[in-house]
Amino acid sequence: MLGFKSFLSRTRRIKKKSRNKRKLISQFAFGEQNCISHKNELPDREEVIEDTEEGFGLKSSAPSHTYGVQPLGNLYFNPGSINSRDTGLGNLHTLSDELVLEILGLLDATNLGVLATVSKSFYVFTNQEPIWRNLVLENLCDGFRYNGSWKSTYIGAYYPSFDISNITVQHLKVRDFYSDYLFQSWLCANLEMKPEWLVRDNIVRKKGISVEEFVKNFEEPNKPVLLEGCLDNWDALKNWDRDYLVQLCGDIKFSVGPVEMRLEDYFGYSDQVREERPLYLFDPKFAEKVPNLGSQYEVPAYFQEDLFGVLGEERPDYRWIIIGPAGSGSSFHVDPNSTSAWNAVIKGSKKWVLFPPDVIPPGVHPSPDGAEVASPVSIIEWFMNFYGETKSWKKKPIECICKAGEVVFVPNGWWHLVINLEESIAITQNYASRRNLLNVLDFLKRPNASILVSGTRDRVNLYEKFKNAVEDSFPGIIDELTQKEEKKIQQKKLSFWDSVTDSKVGAFKFSF
Ligand SMILES: O=C(O)CCC(=O)C(=O)O
Secondary structure (H helix, E strand, O other): OOOHHHOOOOEEEEEHHHOOHHHHHHOOOOOOOEOOOOOOOOOOHHHHHHOOOOOOOEOOOOOOOOOOOEOHHHHHHOOOOOOHHHHOOHHHHHOOHHHHHHHHOOOOHHHHHHHOOOOHHHHHHHOOHHHHHHHHHHHOOOOOOOOOOHHHHHHHHHOOOOOOHHHHHOOOOOOOOEOHHHHHHHHHHHEOOOHHHHOOOOOOEEEOOOHHHHHHHHHOOOOOEEEEOOOOOOHHHHHOOHHHHHHHHOOOEEEEOOEEEEHHHHHHHHHHOOEOOOOOEEEOOHHHHOHHHHOOOOOOHHHOOOHHHHHHHHOOOOEEEEEEOOOOEEEEEOOHHHOEEEEEEEEOEEEEEEEOOOOOOOOOEEOOOOOEEEEEOOHHHHHHHOHHHHHHOOOOOEEEEEEOOEEEEEOOOOEEEEEEOOOEEEEEEEEOOOOOHHHHHHHHOOOOHHHHOOOOOOOOOHHHHHHHHHHHHOOOHHHHHHHHHHHHHHHHHHHHHHHHEEOOOOEEOOOO
């Protein structure tokens, strides 16, 4: 029996400073596990499936928990059972699992290995994959070949003569170890997206609209739209798949979280990995690294006005190739520097959930200065614990599944979450047109710009540089837009006044 209801909701904090897009997608914390598919170890699977009475379905390839960790609720169904998590930790048993993992994260591989022999509990804790993942990502920044698990990847890299098949195949199962924290991340790594998380599709879809219509109906009012058929002339759409890309640039290193990885090695990783937040390939320099990639797509007509272009080489990062397996994606965030974005799917499909700027998604807690955001540890955890809340909302979030050949327009300030439903390849670009130029300038000159501005080293001076360059290229544009904005505000005030007064009797319509 599984104690689903007793799960804690795990949260992580992300500092906005490091939230340029690349890092945003790649944060890694101890609150997660990964679970590798050991097909020869399936003793508990039946039990798991039977008990998903709340309708959670496990992926067909889901292995049992590698070390036999069970949710805490199970302890109460096993009378007389003692939680070896506590007995084996000695005096440390009063610490939370999260803290134990954080402390163990300070150790090196040798000490972890020694500690693993102390007790069953230390064996389970020291073998947690996030600890080894961090060791790999911190120490093998120039790339690595993923080798069945993070631990064996680390050991394979540092002790090549060691027979790592021992590590990947033989795990001791600890029968009486109960922990919601450790179990939850296994669960999140192995859950299928529930059909009810995918059905809502309320985004406006448009095909073949003119640029003027797009500006009037979507960009000006700052509303999302899914655009169909505007990538039809892209070579990328015809050519790009995993084999093509590996042949073209399999040896080239791309940004994957905090490391640079050969593309071929990244695909090797994404084939094997089963973790709650798979590493995501998110590279802003792809077109410089492989010019042929940059020449196989062009910016759709709707997004041609890109005022940051006036900064030339000094513009902040603005375009990314994005590649990731099913389950990878981007947790809730607002795009950098108050820009808008378009995101074109070339292969695969992505589930989107968007909330307007004035609605903070449930489970997400930005700090008042916007410099930090606390949110659930993973996307799947957000769906498990928070998505349901939106069912009863009058104003629902905007949602869709964006498929290959389609583009989502993300207006500035909108919170969005994206999860890949299958292996996906996409291009995204962030931009400022005259519709959001004033917002962008306001953002860049905030007092804490040095923390909030991203995608460039020169955060503090970006405001002056951008403003001057825009003025040089488009003299008078900022004044013109400011006056237009003031007029709009004035009109809004007037129409509000009209609506609350009755001109015939010259009195307020209000009555009490
Ligand atoms: O994962 C994705 O494709 C979405 C990326 C995203 O949200 C962004 O670029 O801001």
